[in-house]
Amino acid sequence: MGGSTDSGSQNRLGRRLLTERVSGYWLQGAGYFAIVLFALIVLALLYQSLPLLSEYSLVQMLTSSNWDPAQNQFGFLPAIVGTVYVTALTMIMGTPIAILAAIYIAEYAEGRTKTLVSSFIDVLAAIPSVIFGLVALIVVVPFVGDYLAPAVGSSATGLGIFTVSLVMAIVVTPFMISLSVESLEALPDELRESSLGVGATKWETIRIVLLRAAGPGIFSAVLLGFGRVFGATIVPAMLIGGQTHLPSSPFATGQTLPTLIVNDFGELMSLPLTQSALIFVGLMLIVVVWLFNFSAMILRQRLQQRWQF
Amino acid sequence: MTTNTALTTKDLSVTYVGDREVEALKGVSIDFSANQLSAIIGPSGCGKSTLLKSLNRLHEIQPNVEISGDVHLGDQSVYNTDEPVPKLRKRIGYVPQTPTALPLSIYENVAYGVKLHGEYDSKNELDALVESYLQKVNLWDEVEDRLETPGAELSTGQIQRLCLARSLAVEPDVLLCDEVTSALDPISAESVEETLVDLKEEYTIIMVTHSMEQAQRIADDVVFLYLGEVIEENDVQTFFQNPEKERTKKFIDGDTIVEYDESDDDSPSEAVPAER
Amino acid sequence: MDRYTEQRLFGLLARGAAALVVAVMVLVISVTIYRGGRVFLMDPTIVITPPGSRYMLEGDGGFLHAVLGSIFIVGPATIISAVLAVSTAIYLQSDYSSERFSDTVNMFLNVLWGTPPIVYGVFVLTVIIAIGARTSMFFGIVAIAIFQYPIMTRYTDEALRSAPDSVKEATYGLGATRFETALMTARAALPGVIAGIVMGFARGIGDAATVLFTAGRSTNMPAGPFDGATTLPVLIFDQAMSFNAEVRSHAYAASFILIIAVLGLILVSKLLAGRYARYAPGGRHS
Known part of the structure; x- marks a missing residue:
């Protein structure tokens, strides 16, 4: 095997490993998306409900x-x-x-x-x-x-x-x-x-x-x-x-x-x-x-x- | 044969008419003796399970099955009758290959059939019945103090004995057992075998097995089924030591590979009807 | 009542129940197709005619704005959601996640799946309020994408799980990285994955509650991503309660288009799904 092909395959391997790492981060992000989304929804709704909740009693409204x-x-x-x-x-x-x-x-x-x-x-x-x-x-x-x-x-x-x-x-x-x-x-x-x-x-x-x-x-x-x-x-x-x-x-x-x-x-x-x-x-x-x-x-x-x- | 006949099949044929037609049984006529343990053996896919299930019409839960011929339980015809099928099945019980606990407690598993048929007068009588059948299959000592737990929590060997107790509790005349030890470890298998041997004093047992050793150990009669036809039907001694047919001899000598080569690829298999 | 009468009775009841459900469904579909088809065939151009200035009052013009709105909102939403869903599903496979993690995520996906669409609409609305924006096509896309995400993830996850392990083993055996293997698995499960995406698309195109407060109920042709827009279900919803017969008849025509689109998409999805049409325990589908 010649030195050039060797470094070529070395390069290719490097690229592949980089893809692996980058894709890993992306996939991990996607993996947590459901949890983040749920948390965001609850927090956003809660935050926007605060004006009402601070004004009136919950039990009374219900x-x-x-x-x-x-x-x-x-x-x-x-x-x-x-x-x-x-x-x-x-x-x-x-x-x-x-x-x-x-x-x-x-x-x-x-x-x-x-x-x-x-x-x-x-x-x-x-x-x-x-x-x-x-x-x-x-x-x-x-x-x-x-x-x-x-x-x-x-x-x-x-x-x-x-x-x-x-x-x-x-x-x-x-x-x-x-x-x-x-x-x-x-x-x-x-x-x-x-x-x-x-x-x-x-x-x-x-x-x-x-x-x-x-x-x-x-x-x-x-x-x-x-x-x-x-x-x-x-x-x-x-x-x-x-x-x-x-x-x-x-x-x-x-x-x-x-x-x-x-x-x-x-x-x-x-x-x-x-x-x-x-x-x-x-x-x-x-x-x-x-x-x-x-x-x-x-x-x-x-x-x-x-x-x- | 010395004993009288409990169950007879007359020219029984079963055909699966699904996507392709498969003749699983081709005109089978057998006499099963009362109070004997008859073993049905043969290479896999030869129609053993089909034969067993057609004895109490259990194959009917699968679609696309056609049947001709008849089965007789004593004088009673199984197919040409006005009697509801459940009543027939009460007299001809069935224990499946896979140990299967119903989604009920241990107690209710045994009492299940009895309750359906309403064959008890008081709770005490039912309790006594459940105990006696659990005793009969040597399970009572192991489950005595946890009758209310789900049946499925027992070990597979225990579940198989529970299945036996459940089937026996409705007092059948004949008990059909489909390779009841094949899913068990050797020790549980042995204890189920012992139970079966004890039971044949009172019941007619017909079991399918793939193990010739097992047939030799516990059976009185042996039926050799090959490609949907009965090759030989004999008592266990004659069958294994002095078989009448050449093919039986080959099979006993472990020549199953040759048997497969002779068969065409369309050989009927027990798994032919699509699984539900 | 003896056992056999009971058995016959309940056999009949079961048959009757199934017949009832099928009959009602046939009724719903045929009413939609008959009434909508009649309006549509009388003047098919209403589908490609922009609405007039008094469209919601008098039904002048057509509902091209809603057709385009549906395409421009649900199309991009499906693409975004599909990318996210496939990524999530890949990450939930055993190569990336522990069983515990994927169980946890699945629990959240279940909750999201069961969340009423209107909650997604309200959620996106709170975002709109928070950043002081207006309802627009863009937010419609976001809301629909969120709505589709748990549906598509479920299906994709299911498809990936049913891909044969041998694909994975063979690919690893050749020295592939985790990502390359994942892509190959996704490829092996492609019919199931696409079926899931098409199913998400079909659900997205039929939903009104998410779009109601996010893209708005615009009665003009969509002008741009940050301009108000509407979709067919919202249009039908608004038209159905109109006092003008002409406007109401347009609702039937729009339903006709919508039901044809949805049934077509589901048919495609079913055909693609083939053997992937089974779902994991605890999994659900539409």
Whole structure:
């Protein structure tokens, strides 16, 4: 080997090692990005919420139902109640259907039907929610306003808590279904064989064995669905009616935390305290999501421990 | 044969009709004797597991399986019957190859089938049942004080004995065991083998094994399955010392490589139906 | 009720639930395509016509501004987010990170994934307020990029993990550096990586809440990166509640364009993903 090629390869090696080092720094930066981003978001929102928090007591704001930013009244209770109302109704309507449909896809459907239904539902999980909102305006709102609400003795325009919940249930079910199907399909066939082998029916096998074994996964799926409903913005903003008061019935109009931001932003941004109040809503959202994720993680571990197989 | 017959297959054929058609069993007719331990042996992919599962219709959980012929449990037909399949499976139990604890406590694992069939009157009776079956598989002493812990926390060998107890608790007539020792360490395997030998006093046991030594050690009858056909069915003595068929002899002599060469590449495999 | 009746009943219930979900979804898609398609086919030029001066009031002109806004905001955002996401995913592989570190980062990615898009919008808005800027296309890009980042990272991480180890071993065996090996792994997992990026793109193009307060709800043609802009979902959101029938009909046409774009992108992603279509435990996808 000649001296020149030697130094040439030496050079090339040097360049390669330099690339390795530089790329190492870049990748490390990217690796920490998620953590930095989360910290930045929390700090920025907290900082901008301070004007409000230093002015009023937190407990009082969370329990007061008087929301009138123009008069410096910041009661978050109506929006909190609205959010809880919508989330609860949505989950009550959506979860059983999602789990049953997931059971159908994972345990009953076969061959081409299975591929077709499951990929269809996968695709639908990504349809923009604004489209659901728009279709709901033509289909669901008149239905609720003209038939459903009068049928239960309630008068309404069709915009309100119930409409939002119904549409949100439609938005999140595909999402919950595809995650639940995944956990059911990941189960080994031996579980099915063991259970059927002692004379269990297919449904008993599903109910007692499979739903437990896939329980932690299904649990996560439901919680993720919950998170989506909780933070949903566009559909509620289009369908809830946007009135900040404590909802008196499921068909009443209302406000959720995210819609509070959307509906009150434009005109009231000029008032510093209102601005701070709305940013504080963002802070509440991320803190709740964080708490939720954290407790979900712990609960999931418990379930995995309890229902291991 | 001296004993009477517990389970009979008549011209049993199983075909997987997925992307390509595979005939896993080609007209198998066997008599399995009562209160005997029958071993099904043969090279891997010869249809051993398919045969075992088709005895209590467990292969039906896989899509695209076609079956012809019949299986008889005593006088009762397994395929041409109005009786619900779960009732049949209660009488013909199945223990899978991989030790599998259900996601329940040790106690509930054993009580699982009993509770489904509602065959007990009081909690005390159930407790007694669970204890007796755990005794029967020699597991009671090891788990007596932790019946409420998840079954999956036991060791693999213990789990396999738990599976046996779970299957026995519903009082089957026949017990199907699919290579139940293959996933175990030698010591656990030995203790499961001993349990099986004890159990054949009361039950008819049909087990699939890939180990000829194991068949020789514990079986009474041996069925040699090759490419979906029964080559030879004999008692263990005759089978190993004085086989009737040339192919059996070759197989016993460890000539499995030749056996594979003879087979074409499309030989049916137990893994043919797509895993779920 | 005996065991077998129960079994039949629940079999039917499961079937019914699946049928219901599929039926509702077919309804949503066909209403969108039917109503939007009708408006669109009657006058396809609204897609390439700039909005008139009273567009949001009377629907004169078209919504080219939102089409361009979507492209100019989501396009660059996807590129930025993809670069970051792929880098993060590479760093999370075992060559660079300990298991503990990647678990920690994954926990944060989970939280970010679950964070409502509107929080990203509000976050970027606080930045806008802090530096005294105005809502603009640039901040829209930032917000969408942040929104896409956890989605793309998840998918990419998943794809890289499912790349065969032999690629890694072979590359190291040839004396490659860590970075060169990482690039080779990324190449081996390319279909999965691209599928993830396309999925992020599809999610980004459909989101309104992030753009609402960051790029604004401009009704003019986008003039530059530091000028106000809007995207299709925001446009639909605003138009849907208009009192003018002409404006509302434009919302359907815009939905038609949007749903075709999203479905097309997801189809591409699914086709590319092929065998990478499985996700890690605890991982999630749209």
